[in-house]
Amino acid sequence: MNSPHDHKPLLFTLGAAMITLLLFAFQNCGSGNMYNSDSSSSMSTGAVVTTSEFEGTWTQTCRNGTNGVGSSYLGTITVNANYMTFTSVVYQNGNCTGPQVEIHSESSSYQIVGANSSEVGATNLALGNSMITVTPLSSTDATQSSGNQVCGSTSWQAGTSQTFPANQCANFFDLNQTVNRSDMNIVISGNSLFLDTPGYGIQYNNPFVMQ
Numbered sequence: 001m002n003s004p005h006d007h008k009p010l011l012f013t014l015g016a017a018m019i020t021l022l023l024f025a026f027q028n029c030g031s032g033n034m035y036n037s038d039s040s041s042s043m044s045t046g047a048v049v050t051t052s053e054f055e056g057t058w059t060q061t062c063r064n065g066t067n068g069v070g071s072s073y074l075g076t077i078t079v080n081a082n083y084m085t086f087t088s089v090v091y092q093n094g095n096c097t098g099p100q101v102e103i104h105s106e107s108s109s110y111q112i113v114g115a116n117s118s119e120v121g122a123t124n125l126a127l128g129n130s131m132i133t134v135t136p137l138s139s140t141d142a143t144q145s146s147g148n149q150v151c152g153s154t155s156w157q158a159g160t161s162q163t164f165p166a167n168q169c170a171n172f173f174d175l176n177q178t179v180n181r182s183d184m185n186i187v188i189s190g191n192s193l194f195l196d197t198p199g200y201g202i203q204y205n206n207p208f209v210m211q
Contacts, residue, residue: 049123058193058208062096072096104133122185130166
C-alpha cells in the first residue's frame with residue numbers, strides 16, 4: 001500500500017473494491033477510474049435480470065493493477081437471496097502472486113428494481129447499507145496501513161481483519177464504484193456479469209464469469 005489515496009478498489013476493484021471489494025472492484029481509464037470504459041457494444045438481450053440468474057459466485061481472471069494498488073488483482077462477487085458481496089485480493093507481483101491485502105465489502109441487502117431507463121439492456125439494483133472488511137496480508141502492508149490510518153485505524157496486523165461502515169473507508173478505496181452506493185446497473189449475458197461504473201456505463205470489457 002502507498003498513501004491513503006492510492007488505495008483504490010479492485011473490484012472489487014472491487015474497485016471495488018464492490019466490492020472491491022470488491023470490491024469490490026478493476027481496470028483503469030484515463031480519468032483515474034479503475035475500469036476501462038467500453039459501453040458502446042451492448043451484449044444484453046434487454047431482459048430484466050432475475051434473482052435466479054443473479055445468484056451465485058462470479059469471478060474475474062487475474063487483472064493488471066493501476067493507480068498504485070499493486071501489480072495485479074482478482075475480484076469475486078457472491079450473490080444470494082439476501083445480500084451481495086465483493087471481494088478483491090491485491091497482489092504485489094504480476095500474475096496474481098505475492099498477496100498484499102484482501103478487501104471484502106458487503107451490501108446489507110439488494111433489490112432488483114427493473115430495467116434501467118438510461119442504459120438500454122441494463123437492470124437497476126437498489127443497494128442497502130454496506131460494510132467493508134480489510135485484511136493486510138503482509139507485515140509490511142500492515143505497518144503501512146497503520147501509518148496511513150487506513151479506514152481511521154492505526155492498529156493493523158498482518159492476517160487480522162477489521163470491519164467498518166463502507167463510507168468510513170471511502171477515502172482509501174473507491175467504494176463508490178462498488179457497494180458504497182444506493183444503486184447499481186448490471187447486465188447478464190450468458191454466463192457473464194457486467195457492472196456499471198458511475199458516469200461510464202456498463203463495462204463490457206471487464207466481465208465476471210459464473211462459477
